[in-house]
Amino acid sequence: MFFEITNYIGIIAFAISGMLKGLKYKLDIFGVTVLGVTTAVGGGILRDMLLNEIPGSLLNERDAYLAIAISLVSYLFLHNKLEGSKKISRFIMISDALGLAAFTIIGAEKGVNANLGPFSTAVMATLTGVGGGVIRDLLVSEIPFVLKEDIYAALCAVGGLLYWFLVLANQNMLGRENLAYGIFIVLFVIRLVAIKYKLNLPSKFREKEHENYKK
Amino acid sequence: MFFEITNYIGIIAFAISGMLKGLKYKLDIFGVTVLGVTTAVGGGILRDMLLNEIPGSLLNERDAYLAIAISLVSYLFLHNKLEGSKKISRFIMISDALGLAAFTIIGAEKGVNANLGPFSTAVMATLTGVGGGVIRDLLVSEIPFVLKEDIYAALCAVGGLLYWFLVLANQNMLGRENLAYGIFIVLFVIRLVAIKYKLNLPSKFREKEHENYKK
Amino acid sequence: MFFEITNYIGIIAFAISGMLKGLKYKLDIFGVTVLGVTTAVGGGILRDMLLNEIPGSLLNERDAYLAIAISLVSYLFLHNKLEGSKKISRFIMISDALGLAAFTIIGAEKGVNANLGPFSTAVMATLTGVGGGVIRDLLVSEIPFVLKEDIYAALCAVGGLLYWFLVLANQNMLGRENLAYGIFIVLFVIRLVAIKYKLNLPSKFREKEHENYKK
Numbered sequence: 001m002f003f004e005i006t007n008y009i010g011i012i013a014f015a016i017s018g019m020l021k022g023l024k025y026k027l028d029i030f031g032v033t034v035l036g037v038t039t040a041v042g043g044g045i046l047r048d049m050l051l052n053e054i055p056g057s058l059l060n061e062r063d064a065y066l067a068i069a070i071s072l073v074s075y076l077f078l079h080n081k082l083e084g085s086k087k088i089s090r091f092i093m094i095s096d097a098l099g100l101a102a103f104t105i106i107g108a109e110k111g112v113n114a115n116l117g118p119f120s121t122a123v124m125a126t127l128t129g130v131g132g133g134v135i136r137d138l139l140v141s142e143i144p145f146v147l148k149e150d151i152y153a154a155l156c157a158v159g160g161l162l163y164w165f166l167v168l169a170n171q172n173m174l175g176r177e178n179l180a181y182g183i184f185i186v187l188f189v190i191r192l193v194a195i196k197y198k199l200n201l202p203s204k205f206r207e208k209e210h211e212n213y214k215k
Numbered sequence: 216m217f218f219e220i221t222n223y224i225g226i227i228a229f230a231i232s233g234m235l236k237g238l239k240y241k242l243d244i245f246g247v248t249v250l251g252v253t254t255a256v257g258g259g260i261l262r263d264m265l266l267n268e269i270p271g272s273l274l275n276e277r278d279a280y281l282a283i284a285i286s287l288v289s290y291l292f293l294h295n296k297l298e299g300s301k302k303i304s305r306f307i308m309i310s311d312a313l314g315l316a317a318f319t320i321i322g323a324e325k326g327v328n329a330n331l332g333p334f335s336t337a338v339m340a341t342l343t344g345v346g347g348g349v350i351r352d353l354l355v356s357e358i359p360f361v362l363k364e365d366i367y368a369a370l371c372a373v374g375g376l377l378y379w380f381l382v383l384a385n386q387n388m389l390g391r392e393n394l395a396y397g398i399f400i401v402l403f404v405i406r407l408v409a410i411k412y413k414l415n416l417p418s419k420f421r422e423k424e425h426e427n428y429k430k
Numbered sequence: 431m432f433f434e435i436t437n438y439i440g441i442i443a444f445a446i447s448g449m450l451k452g453l454k455y456k457l458d459i460f461g462v463t464v465l466g467v468t469t470a471v472g473g474g475i476l477r478d479m480l481l482n483e484i485p486g487s488l489l490n491e492r493d494a495y496l497a498i499a500i501s502l503v504s505y506l507f508l509h510n511k512l513e514g515s516k517k518i519s520r521f522i523m524i525s526d527a528l529g530l531a532a533f534t535i536i537g538a539e540k541g542v543n544a545n546l547g548p549f550s551t552a553v554m555a556t557l558t559g560v561g562g563g564v565i566r567d568l569l570v571s572e573i574p575f576v577l578k579e580d581i582y583a584a585l586c587a588v589g590g591l592l593y594w595f596l597v598l599a600n601q602n603m604l605g606r607e608n609l610a611y612g613i614f615i616v617l618f619v620i621r622l623v624a625i626k627y628k629l630n631l632p633s634k635f636r637e638k639e640h641e642n643y644k645k
Contacts, residue, residue, distance in 0.1 A: 049479060051484060054265070120491060120494075246576075268482065356572065
């Protein structure tokens with residue numbers, strides 16, 4: 001139930017991010033909707049394809065309809081307000097962080113259920129969390145943002161790994177659901193902190209820039 | 216039988232469009248052939264992967280051989296003529312519209328047979344119709360044309376939706392085959408009209424340009 | 431056994447090539463690792479998805495761990511040396527050719543085992559050999575190198591075709607394993623010769639440049 005609601009919040013936030021990317025490239029109403037839907041459900045579709053299943057969002061079309069509705073409504077009525085208002089951009093940011101955390105847990109749960117190992121579970125978590133955004137960026141010929149702002153994807157991977165280890169180590173002691181809630185909160189908080197303080201992983205290049213700066 | 220022939224026409228038109236894109240980027244004989252084949256059969260492959268089947272064009276290699284032959288022949292002998300002649304470019308345009316309509320129906324039929332809902336059937340129709348072109352554009356780092364000239368993909372989506380609703384509503388009254396022919400003709404005609412009058416879906420940006428123009 | 435070892439060599443060479451591509455675009459430690467792993471195992475994953483199987487490198491994580499380790503180590507400790515030293519760049523080149531030959535045979539074997547025809551077996555061989563590099567290039571918005579330096583991919587395709595025909599023609603006379611060794615050596619040698627003499631397939635455009643040059 002909790003993950004169903006946060007899943008919807010994620011769908012909404014991801015659809016809006018796809019729609020905004022479409023606006024940036026001046027796409028038409030169909031193009032922005034395609035980007036919105038793809039961003040919202042593309043990660044899960046990729047994950048299910050890797051698991052050799054018919055993608056869940058094709059079998060149950062609920063998520064897709066939500067993403068279409070949000071893309072259309074936000075394109076037609078909101079996009080001027082979206083860019084101006086600080087309140088709305090904060091609202092989107094928080095929705096995005098909620099969605100990321102929810103998608104990560106959902107993907108990790110899928111991986112554990114399919115008896116995958118830790119690496120592959122982390123891949124499932126990461127694809128579910130950022131796969132839609134990667135497809136979105138590829139469709140507009142940008143280098144996927146997760147390769148640049150890597151803490152975003154690294155959070156998903158670490159969340160997936162953590163879930164895998166704790167499910168295996170914890171067995172029946174804590175209950176899987178509590179684990180899921182725990183990791184969800186950790187991911188959500190770290191994500192917000194990372195945004196607030198513009199944290200990222202270490203990079204040779206940033207270090208160098210730093211050194212140059214010191215000189 | 217009818218859809219087999221129009222399918223071949225589509226393969227030919229799509230292979231040529233892939234070959235031409237390869238020429239634009241000065242690719243070699245292997246590169247243009249890869250683009251030709253990918254454009255011709257890539258959409259169907261993507262669709263079958265989503266339906267969790269081994270792609271039909273890998274199991275039956277007929278379409279692939281046709282696409283390879285067309286790519287090679289048109290690269291080696293025709294491409295100077297292709298660009299000059301108005302007759303040939305009109306012939307390609309009509310083949311392309313025939314292929315688009317045929318691919319859309321074939322994809323929609325696949326979706327209905329797999330018991331998918333209306334959205335997913337529209338996705339199958341659209342992927343079959345324009346998926347190859349999307350892969351072609353991604354391979355040369357262009358934003359997929361369907362996101363810009365969106366009426367092309369929107370036609371596939373609407374065709375798929377229409378097919379889904381009519382098959383369900385009509386049951387045994389008209390016969391599925393007649394439905395398929397009917398929608399085929401509608402798609403084909405609209406496509407040609409859209410090309411002739413350069414129609415596209417409404418866009419915020421075009422409207423604005425229009426307004427600027429009026430001032 | 432032989433193909434297990436050459437497979438590892440290929441994983442190492444491909445992971446390094448992914449890491450170097452990440453460096454070129456100044457990606458962070460997570461980004462270069464993602465590119466390294468994707469380049470190393472992405473082709474096989476694509477192949478298995480087309481064959482409607484859960485990708486082998488998700489079920490057995492060995493290759494992925496090797497690729498992660500190589501990406502991290504080469505990023506952290508070696509990349510300055512990698513670019514300077516002629517010895518190391520020759521070592522990478524030879525590893526790359528070994529890996530390409532091994533991946534091609536592994537992919538072709540998969541295709542033959544799945545009862546695919548010659549075209550599809552060539553596709554399996556080519557995807558296994560160059561698919562990882564294609565995904566790597568798409569992720570950084572470059573036109574995949576195989577479309578430009580096409581002899582690389584053409585070798586895989588011809589190797590796959592050859593394997594298919596010889597397995598079918600030869601039945602029990604020579605033994606599949608000997609066939610595999612034979613084609614492996616041919617591919618490896620041609621690849622090295624092609625690098626040494628900068629061979630490529632004929633291209634309309636190169637011919638033209640040549641003609642201009644003669645004038």
